[in-house]
Amino acid sequence: MRTLIKNATVVLPTETLRAGVVIEGQKIAEVDPAPQLRVDETIDALGLHLIPGVIDDQVHFREPGLTHKEDIAHASRACAKGGVTTFLEMPNTKPTTTTCDRLADKLTLAAGESRVNFGFYIGATGANLLELKAAQRSPGIKIFIGSSTGDLLVDEQEALEHIFAETTLPICAHCEDEATVRANAARLAGTTDVADHSKIRDHAAAFIATKRAFDLARRHRHRFHLLHVSTGDEVDLLADHAGLLTAEACPHHLLFSTADYARLGTLVQMNPSLKTVGDNEKIWQGLRDGLLQVVATDHAPHTLEEKLLPYPQSPSGLPAVENSLALMLDQASRGRCTLRQIVHWMCEAPARVWDFVDKGRIEPGYDADLVLVDLNKEQQVLNGEQLTKCRWSPWHGETLRGWPVRTWVLGQQVFQDGRVDDSVRGQEARFDHSLGGYWG
Numbered sequence: 001m002r003t004l005i006k007n008a009t010v011v012l013p014t015e016t017l018r019a020g021v022v023i024e025g026q027k028i029a030e031v032d033p034a035p036q037l038r039v040d041e042t043i044d045a046l047g048l049h050l051i052p053g054v055i056d057d058q059v060h061f062r063e064p065g066l067t068h069k070e071d072i073a074h075a076s077r078a079c080a081k082g083g084v085t086t087f088l089e090m091p092n093t094k095p096t097t098t099t100c101d102r103l104a105d106k107l108t109l110a111a112g113e114s115r116v117n118f119g120f121y122i123g124a125t126g127a128n129l130l131e132l133k134a135a136q137r138s139p140g141i142k143i144f145i146g147s148s149t150g151d152l153l154v155d156e157q158e159a160l161e162h163i164f165a166e167t168t169l170p171i172c173a174h175c176e177d178e179a180t181v182r183a184n185a186a187r188l189a190g191t192t193d194v195a196d197h198s199k200i201r202d203h204a205a206a207f208i209a210t211k212r213a214f215d216l217a218r219r220h221r222h223r224f225h226l227l228h229v230s231t232g233d234e235v236d237l238l239a240d241h242a243g244l245l246t247a248e249a250c251p252h253h254l255l256f257s258t259a260d261y262a263r264l265g266t267l268v269q270m271n272p273s274l275k276t277v278g279d280n281e282k283i284w285q286g287l288r289d290g291l292l293q294v295v296a297t298d299h300a301p302h303t304l305e306e307k308l309l310p311y312p313q314s315p316s317g318l319p320a321v322e323n324s325l326a327l328m329l330d331q332a333s334r335g336r337c338t339l340r341q342i343v344h345w346m347c348e349a350p351a352r353v354w355d356f357v358d359k360g361r362i363e364p365g366y367d368a369d370l371v372l373v374d375l376n377k378e379q380q381v382l383n384g385e386q387l388t389k390c391r392w393s394p395w396h397g398e399t400l401r402g403w404p405v406r407t408w409v410l411g412q413q414v415f416q417d418g419r420v421d422d423s424v425r426g427q428e429a430r431f432d433h434s435l436g437g438y439w440g
Contacts, residue, residue: 001040002029003411008045008372011052011343013361021050023368026410031364045372048405049339052347052361053085053116053369054325057139057354058172058227058248059299060317061087063109065094067389070301074389075321076115076426080415081387082322083404085116085369086359086429088139091123092152098123099131103138107428116409117359117369117426121172125151126159132167139354139431140170140225145209146178153178160212164220170354170437171217172225175209176201176272194269194311195261201273207233214241223437225353228253228298230272232282238291246353246438248294249283251320251327252394256280266307266314267394270300273316284336287345293438294353295345297324301390304383319388323381323395329373329402339375352438357430368411377403387420 003023010019010031022030022037030037056079062070079087089106091097097106103122110118121142122135128151132141143163144152154160155178164171184200210226214237217224226247229235238247256268257277268274286292300317307314320327328342351360358367381395407415414424 001025002037003041003043004035004039005043005045005050005370005372008048008050010050010362011339013348013363016340021362021370023370023408023411026368028362028364028366028368031362048372048374050362051339051343051371051373052359053371053407053409054083054346055086055088055350055356055360056084056296056299056321056324057088057294057350058250058296059087059089059321060092060301061089061299062301063093069303069306070319070389072110072113072118074387075299076113076118077420077422078319078322078387079116080407080409080420080424081404083325083371083373083407084321085371085407085409086118086356086426087116087321088119088121088354088429091121091142092144096123096152097121098125098128098151100135103135107137111425111428114426115414115420115422115424117429119429119431122169123152124154124163126154126156127151129162129166132163132169135169137428138169139429140172141167143171143173145173145213146176146181146205160216164216164222167222169433170223170225172227173213174227174271175213176205177208177212180205180208192311194266194314195258197269197311197316198258198273198275201271203231203233203275206231206272207237210234210237214245217245228272229283229286229292230275230279232279235282235286235291238286242291243439246294247292248296249287249292250296250298251324252298252318253283254280255327256394264394266309266311267318269307269311269314269316270298270318271316288337288341293345293349295324295328295342296350297321301388303390304392307392318394319386319390319392322387323393323400325371325373326400326403327395329375330400333375333401349438352440355431355433355435355437355440357432359429368408370408371404372406373402374405375402377401377405379403
């Protein structure tokens, strides 16, 4: 079966041009202004842009163990709607993904349920070094340097030294200094003001833990990716380590600030916490300057009932996976970035950071993970239309300009005209860590 997508404006690795793209089976077979291959089906995409499928390298889909909040079936449907064709999921499920057997169990589960492609990190503890060294079917190791509970919190220096020195998979980390957070929490004990969340998980907490992780990565010459940068101070640290580490920003740290607590309350409570408008701007500039390479969501849903509990009983995290591309396209319509930059941050760069095989660009031989976007489409984000299981969004009521309208996963059309094809299944992503990452 061959399908031609014609008349689209195609965002390629080095240029953007009007071209036809031929899909054959699971692959891109031809990219040319005048395709030569004979096809079985033609789709006219005049007026639309064709981009690679988004790779979201940081999500929490809650399965197993927390499926009242989210599960792979619902979340992957939300991905398809949002133009996300591949996700990488974090290990803090119940049970945690801290052994090779549990990693294999998750991969098997996703193969049966996920409408898009998938991969899973293995989580570090203070006592699972052998499992981390043995893991293979994974993009990398996730460490919670602060901001976790149970065995996923790795705060002891000796354990961190061993992980950075003795493992080979790339490492990513949530960086908030546990001692700083606890001291701030003790000082503000008894508060019920959600705005104090940003005083408890403050700039110092992020900066201290990030500096600690950078020191470990540099000394042990270990590939390291900093998750969800929330402060301008961290951007300055990245400038001092340019070319040695990679990092990412999340839409909520680009678009929300501490000023939004008054309007949205616990709906925008997350870890790392919101910071100032000045921090937002510094992170935007860091993306534009190439100090941060990736935009990902940290999709972390809770039920609306849970989120509306009074602080500090309310949990941290918010859903974003089905709106992240639209949010960024809307920013492009406002002149804050370009479509070319969005494709780099959300498609090409995550593929390179995590050594994906055949993903992240539109090129013959690459997987046919593709998204048609309408840069002029205006649509409201509405809670009642969300496909994520928690059925709410902190952007409820906002009108965004620029939306994905059609999504293919491995050559299979999984989303069109507001509908997800639930017969489609993605596949386990493949990683070749000999590629060496972003600068490999």
